[in-house]
Each structure stands twice: as C-alpha cells, then as structure tokens.
Amino acid sequence: MIHGMPWYIYIALRHLFPQGKRFPVFTFMSITGVALGVAVLIVVNSVFSGFGHELRTKIADTYGDLRVVNGSILFDPDSLAESLEASEKIERAVPYAHGVVMLLYRNQPLYPIIEGVDVRSEAELAKYENYLISGSINDLDDDSILLSVGFASQLNLAPGDEVDVYTPLMGLRLKNSGGDEVVLPRLLRVAGIYQTGWQRADENTVVCTLRLMQDLYDLGEGAHGLRVELEEDVDADGAAREITESLGRPFYARSWMESQAEFLSVLQFEKRMMFFLLFIIVIVAAFSIMSSLLIFVIRKTREIGLFTAMGATSRQVAGCFCIQGLIVGVTGTFAGFCMGFALLGFRTQITKAISWSMGVSDSMKEIYAFSYLPIHVVLSDLIIISVLSILVALLAGLVPAYRASKLEPVEALRSE
Amino acid sequence: MSDFVIETKGLARSFISGNKSIEVLQGIDFSITSGESCSIQGESGSGKSTFLHLLAGLDKPDSGAIFWEGQDLKTLNNVALAKKRGSLVGMVFQSYYLVPELRAFENVLLAARITGIMNEDTEREAEKLLDRVGLAGRKTSLPATLSGGERQRVAIARALISNPKALLADEPTGNLDEETGDSIMDLLLDLCIEKEVALVLVTHNPTYASRLDRAWRLKQGRLEEQG
Structure with missing residues (x-):
C-alpha cells in the first residue's frame, strides 16, 4: 500500500478497480465510452490532417514554396x-511563366491555364515526373506539353496526340494586321x-517548357516570376516577407499559403x-459517467456517512468522487x-477490408491520387483531445461529488 | 484540559414529523472519563442513536453544548471538527459498515488513512489489532467472505486503529447471535480496558449493560442513570 496516498484517491481507485472481483461494469463502460x-x-483528426498535409505538400510542390513577381515581366530572371x-x-529559385491559351482538339475548344517550367532545373522536372501517370518526362520538349488528368479525360487525350494551341497574342497580332496576316x-x-492530387492543378492545367511559353507569349528571355523552393523547416510566410522587404517595390513574394489562403481556411474549418x-x-460518454457516478453515490450513501464518522471532511468526500471521474477520464x-x-x-x-466488403475498388486513388489513407499526427491536436476529454470526465464527476459532499452524515448512516 | 473525554450540558434535539415537533432529547447532562465505560439503554426510537451521533459530532443539537476534552464543538469549524473527530472518537455500528472493496486489513487501515496517521508503524499496529481480535488468518479476506462476527471484529479493530479516546458503539451485537455477541462484548470491553478508551455502548441487552461501569437509560427524552 502507498502510505502517502490520500485516502480519497485510494478509495476512488478501489471503487473503480476493486480487488478480488471481476472488472466492474461501471468502470468498463465509462472508460470504454471515453476511449471510443x-x-x-x-x-478522424489524423486522417483529416493527413489529407490536409498531403494537399499542402502537393500545393507547395506545384506552386512552389513561394513565388516572386513584379507585376509585369522579369526581363533578367536568371540574375534575380x-x-x-x-x-x-x-534552396533554388527557378523562372516560370504562365497564362491562358485556347486549346483545340477535334474542333473542341478548351481554355486551360498554361505554365512554363524551366527544364534546365532537374529538380523541377523530377517533381513532374513523380506525378506522371502516363507518358514520359523525357518526351517533354519545346513542341510538347504535359496535360493534367482532368483535362486529358475531358478531351479524351493520350500521350502522342496532337493539339492546336492559340494564345491571346495571336489574336492581337491578327487584329493589328487588319486581317491581312494568317495566324x-x-x-x-x-x-x-x-x-x-490537388484538384485545382488537376482540373485544367497544361505544363510546357519555359522556352515554349516565352515563345507563345513573346517574352524573349523573360519570365513572369520566380518559383522559389526553400530549405527544410523554413517558414514560407516569413521568407516571403523577408524577400519582399529586401527586393523592395515592385517586387512581391507570395507564399503558397497566402496564394491558397481561402482553400486552406476551408480545410481548417472542416477539420x-x-x-x-x-x-x-x-x-455523451461524460453524461454516462455522471449518471453512473450518481447511482454510485446513492449506493454508497452509508459508506459516505462512515467516512465522515471516521473524520473525513465533506471536501474530501467530494474529492473521492471527483477523482473517480478524473481517473475514468485519464484511463479512457x-x-x-x-x-x-x-x-x-x-x-x-x-480501408481495404471496407472496400472489399462494399465491393468497390480502391476509389481513393481515383479521387485523391494516393492509394493509401494519409495520416498526419499533430501533437497540438493530441494535447487538445486529451486535455478536453479529461476535463469533461472531471466535470462529469463534479455533480455526483457535490451531491456526496452535501449528504448529512447522520442521514447517510441511517440510509438503507 | 477537562477530565472528561466527552461531556454534554443541557443537550436538546428535536425532529419535525409532519406538523409536530418531537423532542427526542431534552436537557441532557452527560460525561465520561478516560477508561470509563457506560451503557445507554432505552426503547426503540427513544433517541439512543441520535444521542450517540451528537456525542460523535455528526449531528448538531438544537440547544446545549457538547465538549470534547473540554472544547466546545461549537467553536470548531467543519474541517477542525472532522479532524478532531478522527483522532478522538472511534465508532462501531450494528451493521459493521465495512467497505466491501477493501480487504479486512485495508478496512482497518482506512481509519488511519482518513485520520492522516498512516505509516509503517500503523500497518504493524493494524496487524496486531487483527491478531488481537482473532482474525490473524483473515487479513486479506474481503468483507463478503467474512461472517457477521468476523466483520464486527474488523470494525472494532478499525475503530481502535487511530487510538481514539472514546469508542461509541451503536448496538454492536444487534445483528449477531448470542454466542458471537458475547464474544464481541468480551473483546470490546477487554480492548477498551487495555487501551484506556472511554466506551459508550448503546444496547438493548441488560446483561451487557450490567458489565459496564455506569448504566444510563433514555426515557421520554431524559437520560437517567440506573442504580
């Protein structure tokens, strides 16, 4: 026996885990309720965080950790x-250019966003190589494009197919020529x-080389901005602020979080x-603890009178039942x-068993581009869950504890 | 300090039943010294248990005063009263009131835990007390596996573990057969003499009452000393 243990903790433990008896149903049900x-x-939190984390990774992969723009064209992106x-x-800063084009395939027009990536950067190519589901990154040259899956399925396109691309500049040129020029x-x-796996990138984006974009948009050696990858554990928002300050106007660095603030806040709100x-x-589990403890207090009324007769204070009696709620909370x-x-x-x-029992295929792959259920365990989430659960169980013990403390010892001893 | 372990002066207690006030105890003067024993007899409902609860400080009188070693209980707040009760008074009940989740040894030690005197010496003392009440071999038994007499022996050991000055026993043999009741009485008296504890015994049994130093009877709210 532990000599120093206060009697009310000792009795609370014995009430919940009595010796020589089977595990009490009350204890089992209360702990199981909290545990479930x-x-x-x-x-759910870890899976939600996992999806969020995967999406964030994919957004950061496609957008870059941050982008530096000047509101116009960077004419010497390499020196910047x-x-x-x-x-x-x-880690690296790579020029990019983007815009909108009209893509025509079998007389079917679509207006995707086109993004020119610098193929001089192997890291940039490797990133897209990871996301390729058909075709080869080695085939990407100044006369070819990579299509997002949503876009490809819309037009029923496959590697090797050819499409016509019109740019806004072509329309401008046609207008300026007064219809004399054939574009x-x-x-x-x-x-x-x-x-x-990031829906926005997969919906209607086309990727091409930066050289092709420079050609299509008549950028010369210029670019629309720089895509910046940061070293590990560097805060993108903080780095963006620093770059904006150091470069001065009209340069502006925008982190991927800032660019997708609305989407990220929706994710956070959902979570x-x-x-x-x-x-x-x-x-609900706390209410079940409370009702069980209230019944327990009624059952133990004479015992409560006995404790008082042996010199217990009403506060200690209350503590005994409050601690039972706490122990259930901590154990649960x-x-x-x-x-x-x-x-x-x-x-x-x-998830495989669920898919199998429902007779469906691995549907996650089709929707999220990952065949596994992503999880991300966030320490702060675990702390919040444990603190709130224990607190609620403790609060559930307060009502029975108050009732126990208010019992008149003489009435308690006389009770049947 | 007073010579009396417990003393009452003009103690009165009434209860409301419907519209009527029933005067259970009226102007009771009572005292007991260390090592002294006395019995309280009376008919059912005469207020014996009420009187015992008042002596234990578990109930408050309508008027009059209760003194523990000369200290008026009215001067103590609830916490001080509880603390003093734990060290001064031991109680034995007719229905034993053992904690069913605790073994015999742990039940005895519970009083020491509540009083806050728990240490290794107390454990040794609990073992000695259990030996003394004849339960050396039943220390680890749960109350459910003990007979009525054995449970009452555990309750007596529990009441004495904190070395109280007074033992208040409310019909301790009421639920026992005659033979077991006799042995419990023998034990109770022997232990109180050994430990010089003042004993207040509520009983219906005149034979037990006659074995004590003084005998009182509660009649119509008044406490009368028997000859």
Missing part, C-alpha cells in the same frame, strides 16, 4: 534567381499526363467542425490513444 470518443477523435539563391534559406495555331504533342461534432461522443483517454493509434496503424488493411 478519444479514439474516433484521434483517427542567382541573387536569391545566395540566401541560405533558399496559324501552334501544333503541340501530348508528352504525358499527370495527376498531383474544426469535424472535431466539434465528434467531441459530442466524449460529452489513454485507452483511446492506444485504440486510435492501433486503428491508424492498421488503416490500410481496414
């Missing part, structure tokens, strides 16, 4: 890139089809709403963590 709530919160790369926070579209071959809705499970939270992490550990098998 915590486990569901951990699983070189000066930025001198910073130890920056021919640029015939481009489909080198590959990619899928990043918070899910947390709030699922936390109701823990609250711990069990919930074990359960939650076990579920996360077997998530692939579980």
Whole structure:
C-alpha cells in the first residue's frame, strides 16, 4: 500500500478497480465510452490532417514554396534567381511563366491555364515526373506539353496526340494586321499526363517548357516570376516577407499559403467542425459517467456517512468522487490513444477490408491520387483531445461529488 | 484540559414529523472519563442513536453544548471538527459498515488513512489489532467472505486503529447471535480496558449493560442513570 496516498484517491481507485472481483461494469463502460470518443477523435483528426498535409505538400510542390513577381515581366530572371539563391534559406529559385491559351482538339475548344517550367532545373522536372501517370518526362520538349488528368479525360487525350494551341497574342497580332496576316495555331504533342492530387492543378492545367511559353507569349528571355523552393523547416510566410522587404517595390513574394489562403481556411474549418461534432461522443460518454457516478453515490450513501464518522471532511468526500471521474477520464483517454493509434496503424488493411466488403475498388486513388489513407499526427491536436476529454470526465464527476459532499452524515448512516 | 473525554450540558434535539415537533432529547447532562465505560439503554426510537451521533459530532443539537476534552464543538469549524473527530472518537455500528472493496486489513487501515496517521508503524499496529481480535488468518479476506462476527471484529479493530479516546458503539451485537455477541462484548470491553478508551455502548441487552461501569437509560427524552 502507498502510505502517502490520500485516502480519497485510494478509495476512488478501489471503487473503480476493486480487488478480488471481476472488472466492474461501471468502470468498463465509462472508460470504454471515453476511449471510443478519444479514439474516433484521434483517427478522424489524423486522417483529416493527413489529407490536409498531403494537399499542402502537393500545393507547395506545384506552386512552389513561394513565388516572386513584379507585376509585369522579369526581363533578367536568371540574375534575380542567382541573387536569391545566395540566401541560405533558399534552396533554388527557378523562372516560370504562365497564362491562358485556347486549346483545340477535334474542333473542341478548351481554355486551360498554361505554365512554363524551366527544364534546365532537374529538380523541377523530377517533381513532374513523380506525378506522371502516363507518358514520359523525357518526351517533354519545346513542341510538347504535359496535360493534367482532368483535362486529358475531358478531351479524351493520350500521350502522342496532337493539339492546336492559340494564345491571346495571336489574336492581337491578327487584329493589328487588319486581317491581312494568317495566324496559324501552334501544333503541340501530348508528352504525358499527370495527376498531383490537388484538384485545382488537376482540373485544367497544361505544363510546357519555359522556352515554349516565352515563345507563345513573346517574352524573349523573360519570365513572369520566380518559383522559389526553400530549405527544410523554413517558414514560407516569413521568407516571403523577408524577400519582399529586401527586393523592395515592385517586387512581391507570395507564399503558397497566402496564394491558397481561402482553400486552406476551408480545410481548417472542416477539420474544426469535424472535431466539434465528434467531441459530442466524449460529452455523451461524460453524461454516462455522471449518471453512473450518481447511482454510485446513492449506493454508497452509508459508506459516505462512515467516512465522515471516521473524520473525513465533506471536501474530501467530494474529492473521492471527483477523482473517480478524473481517473475514468485519464484511463479512457489513454485507452483511446492506444485504440486510435492501433486503428491508424492498421488503416490500410481496414480501408481495404471496407472496400472489399462494399465491393468497390480502391476509389481513393481515383479521387485523391494516393492509394493509401494519409495520416498526419499533430501533437497540438493530441494535447487538445486529451486535455478536453479529461476535463469533461472531471466535470462529469463534479455533480455526483457535490451531491456526496452535501449528504448529512447522520442521514447517510441511517440510509438503507 | 477537562477530565472528561466527552461531556454534554443541557443537550436538546428535536425532529419535525409532519406538523409536530418531537423532542427526542431534552436537557441532557452527560460525561465520561478516560477508561470509563457506560451503557445507554432505552426503547426503540427513544433517541439512543441520535444521542450517540451528537456525542460523535455528526449531528448538531438544537440547544446545549457538547465538549470534547473540554472544547466546545461549537467553536470548531467543519474541517477542525472532522479532524478532531478522527483522532478522538472511534465508532462501531450494528451493521459493521465495512467497505466491501477493501480487504479486512485495508478496512482497518482506512481509519488511519482518513485520520492522516498512516505509516509503517500503523500497518504493524493494524496487524496486531487483527491478531488481537482473532482474525490473524483473515487479513486479506474481503468483507463478503467474512461472517457477521468476523466483520464486527474488523470494525472494532478499525475503530481502535487511530487510538481514539472514546469508542461509541451503536448496538454492536444487534445483528449477531448470542454466542458471537458475547464474544464481541468480551473483546470490546477487554480492548477498551487495555487501551484506556472511554466506551459508550448503546444496547438493548441488560446483561451487557450490567458489565459496564455506569448504566444510563433514555426515557421520554431524559437520560437517567440506573442504580
């Protein structure tokens, strides 16, 4: 026995985990209720964070950590890139150009966003190579393009197919010539089809070489901006602010988070709403703890009178029942963590089993471009889940504790 | 300090039943010294248990005063009263009131835990007390596996673990057969003499009452000393 342990903690433990008896149903049900709530919160939060993390990674991959623009054309992007790369926070800075084109295939026009990437950068190419689902990155030259999967499926295009591309400059040229000039579209071959998993990038984007973009948009050696990749663990927002300050107007650096602020806030809002809705499970569990403890207080009325007769104060009696709520909360939270992490550990098998039992294929791959269920365990989420769950269980113990403390000892001893 | 372990002066207690006020105790003067024993007899409903609860400071009188070693209980706040009760008074009940989740040994130690005197010596003392009440071999037994007499022995050991000055026993043999009741009484009296504890015994049994130093009877709210 632990000599120093206050009697009310000792009795609380004995009430919950009595010796020589089977595990009490009340204890089991209360702990299981909290554990299930915590486990569901951990699983859903981690999966939500996982999806968010994957999407963020893909956005950062396609957008770059940040982009530097000057509102016009950078006529000497290489020297600016070189000066930025001198910073130890920056891994690389690569010129890019983007715009809108009209793409015609079998008389079907579409208006995708076109992005020119600097193929001198192997890292840039490697990034797109990772996302290719058909075709080859080696086939990408100044007469070819990579199509996003949504776009390719819309027009039923495959690598090797050829499309006509019109740029706004061609229209301008036609207008300026007064109709005398014949403007021919640029015939481009489909080198590959990619899928990043980020819906916006996969919907209607076309990737080509920077040289092709310079040609289509008449940029010369210029670019629309620089795509900057930062060293690991460098805060993109902070780095963007620093670059903006150091370059001065009209240059402006915009982080991927700032560029997608609306989308990211929706992701965050969804996660918070899910947390709030699922936390109701823990609250329901807390009510079950409260009702069980209230019944327990009634059952133990004479015992409460006995404690008082032996010199216990009403505050200590209250503490005894409050601590039972706390112990249920702590144990339930711990069990919930074990359960939650076990579920996360077997998530692939579980999702496969669900797909198999429902007779559907691996549908995640089609929608999200990853065949696994992504998870991202965020420490702050775990702390919030555990603190709130324990707090709610503790609060559930307060009502029974108050009732116990208000029992008149004489009445308690006389009760049957 | 007063010679009396417990003393009452003009103690009165009434209860409301419907529209009527029932005067259970009226102007009771009572005192007991260390090592002294006395019995309280009376008919059912005469207020014996109420009187015992007042002596234990578990109930408050309508008027009059209760003194523990000369200290008026009215001067103590709830926490001080609880603390003083734990060290001064031990109680034994008719229905034993053991904690079912605790083994016999742990039940005895519970009083020491609540009083805050728990240490290794207390554990040794609890073992000695259990030996003394004849339960050396039942220390690890749960109350459910003990007989009525054994449970009452555990309750007596529990009441004495904190070395109280007074033991208040509310019909401790009421639920026991005659033979077991006799042995419990023998034990109770022997232990109180050994430890010089003042014993207030509420009983219906005149034989037990006659074995104590003084005998009182509660009748119509008044406490009368028997000859």
